[in-house]
Amino acid sequence: MMDIIYTLAVIAILYFIVCLLLILLGDCDLLLQIAERFGKPVSVLKGKVVWITGASSGIGEYLAYDLAKAGCRLVLSARRKEELERVKKQCLLHASTSNITEGDIMVLPLDCLKLDTHQEAFDKVLEHFKQVDILVNNAGRSQRAEWISTSLEVDREMLELNVMGVLSLTKKVLPHMVKRKEGHIVNMSSVAGKFGKLYNGIQRQACGHASLTGWFDCLRAEVFYDNIQVTNICPGPVFSNILDTAFTANQGEELKGKMNPTEKRMSTSRCTELCAIAIANKLHEVWIALNPILLITYVNQYCPNLYKIITSRIGMSVVKRVREGKL
Numbered sequence: 001m002m003d004i005i006y007t008l009a010v011i012a013i014l015y016f017i018v019c020l021l022l023i024l025l026g027d028c029d030l031l032l033q034i035a036e037r038f039g040k041p042v043s044v045l046k047g048k049v050v051w052i053t054g055a056s057s058g059i060g061e062y063l064a065y066d067l068a069k070a071g072c073r074l075v076l077s078a079r080r081k082e083e084l085e086r087v088k089k090q091c092l093l094h095a096s097t098s099n100i101t102e103g104d105i106m107v108l109p110l111d112c113l114k115l116d117t118h119q120e121a122f123d124k125v126l127e128h129f130k131q132v133d134i135l136v137n138n139a140g141r142s143q144r145a146e147w148i149s150t151s152l153e154v155d156r157e158m159l160e161l162n163v164m165g166v167l168s169l170t171k172k173v174l175p176h177m178v179k180r181k182e183g184h185i186v187n188m189s190s191v192a193g194k195f196g197k198l199y200n201g202i203q204r205q206a207c208g209h210a211s212l213t214g215w216f217d218c219l220r221a222e223v224f225y226d227n228i229q230v231t232n233i234c235p236g237p238v239f240s241n242i243l244d245t246a247f248t249a250n251q252g253e254e255l256k257g258k259m260n261p262t263e264k265r266m267s268t269s270r271c272t273e274l275c276a277i278a279i280a281n282k283l284h285e286v287w288i289a290l291n292p293i294l295l296i297t298y299v300n301q302y303c304p305n306l307y308k309i310i311t312s313r314i315g316m317s318v319v320k321r322v323r324e325g326k327l
């Protein structure tokens with residue numbers, strides 16, 4: 001009996017050590033690491049119609065390149081048409097080996113804040129492609145301001161864009177997917193939505209990514225028998241233009257911040273490479289982040305009390321050092 005207990009204990013310790021090493025050496029959660037090595041290639045998405053919001057810059061832009069390379073037909077949406085046209089041209093270059101032609105990439109300007117325009121936008125997509133296989137809710141704005149000084153109007157606008165905009169567009173597309181008994185909703189969330197982040201707690205934790213993760217977890221269960229997949233993607237810090245347009249404490253203001261190239265952030269292309277793998281393998285939730293953020297996400301998930309003890313004592317200084325790229 002003691003022998004069996006001893007053997008099981010050794011196996012458990014070895015399993016723990018291997019997992020810890022993979023987390024420390026990796027840049028995404030363990031399931032995504034397995035999917036990257038042994039799962040389906042992104043090319044299984046060939047021919048799918050993918051609607052990406054926030055495709056004019058950052059993560060949405062680079063995801064469009066990855067999916068174009070895989071042979072997907074794309075709808076590119078954001079507010080700036082000229083930027084979307086630029087991304088379309090780049091997509092066609094990336095797609096030179098996948099037989100994608102100009103008609104396979106639709107530029108569809110859309111302000112996600114204007115909920116009353118979503119139906120018209122969806123109708124245009126159906127007119128062009130007749131179907132939507134995958135909706136990637138990626139458009140969003142961050143915030144840099146303290147809770148106490150942020151005006152309620154800013155809170156409301158963030159909710160409208162980062163939460164209501166996503167729910168509204170998804171509700172337009174969902175009945176079509178349910179009718180076809182096929183579809184995939186992808187929500188660009190954030191690891192910060194898992195454990196909160198000082199200085200942008202409002203958008204990140206309380207009302208933005210965290211609530212959407214919950215919303216989409218409910219949706220996943222409801223549409224399971226309609227053959228509809230739901231994927232929550234949670235990246236950590238990634239290079240993009242998100243600081244440029246980030247909300248501040250005051251209505252109508254944009255931060256106009258620039259990312260320091262020495263900051264410890266993941267490259268946009270690596271992030272979207274992993275996003276595309278997560279979509280191809282229909283994973284429910286993935287974490288994509290460099291360390292120590294990836295490790296912190298695991299500690300928060302599996303040892304929440306330890307996480308709270310650590311962050312309440314050293315949280316602010318750690319966040320500052322991560323921001324400055326010193327950790």
Ligand SMILES: NC(=O)c1ccc[n+]([C@@H]2O[C@H](COP(=O)([O-])OP(=O)(O)OC[C@H]3O[C@@H](n4cnc5c(N)ncnc54)[C@H](OP(=O)(O)O)[C@@H]3O)[C@@H](O)[C@H]2O)c1
Nearest residue numbers: 054056057058059078079080112139140237238240241242
């Ligand atoms: N970068 C990070 O570190 C990070 C980490 C975790 C999660 N995320 C999430 O990833 C998503 C993409 O962000 P990003 O980092 O790639 O930032 P980004 O480079 O600033 O891209 C944001 C995209 O959203 C679009 N957008 C903003 N307001 C919009 C509106 N009202 N209607 C339609 N489109 C709008 C922007 O296009 P237009 O200005 O042309 O409209 C742009 O294409 C966001 O949801 C963000 O919260 C980012």
